[in-house]
Amino acid sequence: MQDQFSIMVHGGAGALGNIKDERVAVRYLESIRVVLEHGREVLGQGATAVEAVEACASLLEDDPLFNAGCGSVLNENGKVEMDAGIMDGRDLAAGAVAAIGNIANPVQLARLIMDGSEHVLLIGEGALHFAAHCGVKLTPDHYFFTPDRIEQLENARLHGRIMLDHDSEGDEQKYGTIGAVAWDRQGNLAAATSTGGIVNKRMGRIGDSPIVGAGVYADNATCAVSATGYGEEFMRTVFAKTIADSIEFRELDACQAVDFGIDYLRRKVNGRGGVICIDRLGRCASGLTTPKMIHGWIEHGGETYCRF
Numbered sequence: 001m002q003d004q005f006s007i008m009v010h011g012g013a014g015a016l017g018n019i020k021d022e023r024v025a026v027r028y029l030e031s032i033r034v035v036l037e038h039g040r041e042v043l044g045q046g047a048t049a050v051e052a053v054e055a056c057a058s059l060l061e062d063d064p065l066f067n068a069g070c071g072s073v074l075n076e077n078g079k080v081e082m083d084a085g086i087m088d089g090r091d092l093a094a095g096a097v098a099a100i101g102n103i104a105n106p107v108q109l110a111r112l113i114m115d116g117s118e119h120v121l122l123i124g125e126g127a128l129h130f131a132a133h134c135g136v137k138l139t140p141d142h143y144f145f146t147p148d149r150i151e152q153l154e155n156a157r158l159h160g161r162i163m164l165d166h167d168s169e170g171d172e173q174k175y176g177t178i179g180a181v182a183w184d185r186q187g188n189l190a191a192a193t194s195t196g197g198i199v200n201k202r203m204g205r206i207g208d209s210p211i212v213g214a215g216v217y218a219d220n221a222t223c224a225v226s227a228t229g230y231g232e233e234f235m236r237t238v239f240a241k242t243i244a245d246s247i248e249f250r251e252l253d254a255c256q257a258v259d260f261g262i263d264y265l266r267r268k269v270n271g272r273g274g275v276i277c278i279d280r281l282g283r284c285a286s287g288l289t290t291p292k293m294i295h296g297w298i299e300h301g302g303e304t305y306c307r308f
């Protein structure tokens with residue numbers, strides 16, 4: 001087993017106009033730092049990449065600052081409908097849930113689907129049925145709601161818009177989905193992405209986060225990827241897999257592959273969002289088409305970096 005590991009997490013992309021308020025900026029960065037340090041601890045102790053991304057994504061889901069788990073955005077009916085996906089680069093195993101409520105940690109349910117069912121993606125009632133079968137307790141509605149989210153939905157309705165989490169009239173765009181990618185001490189890669197989706201979305205709308213190859217992807221032969229932004233654009237460009245394929249077929253490193261993917265996203269669909277990626281040698285890279293993305297990384301066990 002090698003000494004080194006790498007981990008990256010994100011908490012959404014966009015214009016993030018609200019980070020002009022320094023206290024808000026500090027809260028975001030502090031949260032990202034705490035999650036990364038947790039990742040350092042578990043990976044340092046020999047956790048697998050899958051265990052690390054599940055643990056880090058769960059912490060971000062628990063933080064109401066982010067659009068996943070507690071603090072998820074609301075759909076057109078004022079309801080929380082969450083999506084999440086997880087993927088293991090060792091064997092391309094994947095698990096995902098979509099359009100679910102009342103599950104505090106959707107990424108953990110996605111992992112249970114990956115490990116304990118013969119399926120990849122379960123949605124709505126079926127996913128909750130599987131959760132009950134696994135002994136996962138339902139969490140009451142009020143746990144997920146925050147006053148900010150209610151106000152945000154009212155705003156979106158007022159303007160007749162569907163919006164990303166960090167979106168608003170003016171320059172306050174942000175896409176608050178969360179994600180984690182990791183490279184463990186055995187050189188395995190994994191990725192996880194979790195989200196409440198976009199504000200005022202139609203009931204039943206599913207985004208890119210639980211779709212393998214769109215918002216989440218991991219393959220030990222290439223890289224691990226987690227995306228955030230307008231899901232429809234990531235699905236239409238099979239974004240995460242496009243990045244992985246650029247490594248597989250063009251022999252790019254993480255930075256070059258992310259640049260390739262971002263250029264492709266922009267050219268093909270004028271896509272809005274960002275991405276984090278670790279390649280099979282543990283090199284970290286990020287890219288975005290929006291002005292900012294909340295993210296951080298530890299490369300090869302080195303220093304912790306947190307950025308917008």
Ligand code: ASP
Nearest residue numbers: 175177197207228229231
């Ligand atoms: N990608 C997510 C979705 O479309 C939203 C986000 O990243 O904030 O559901």
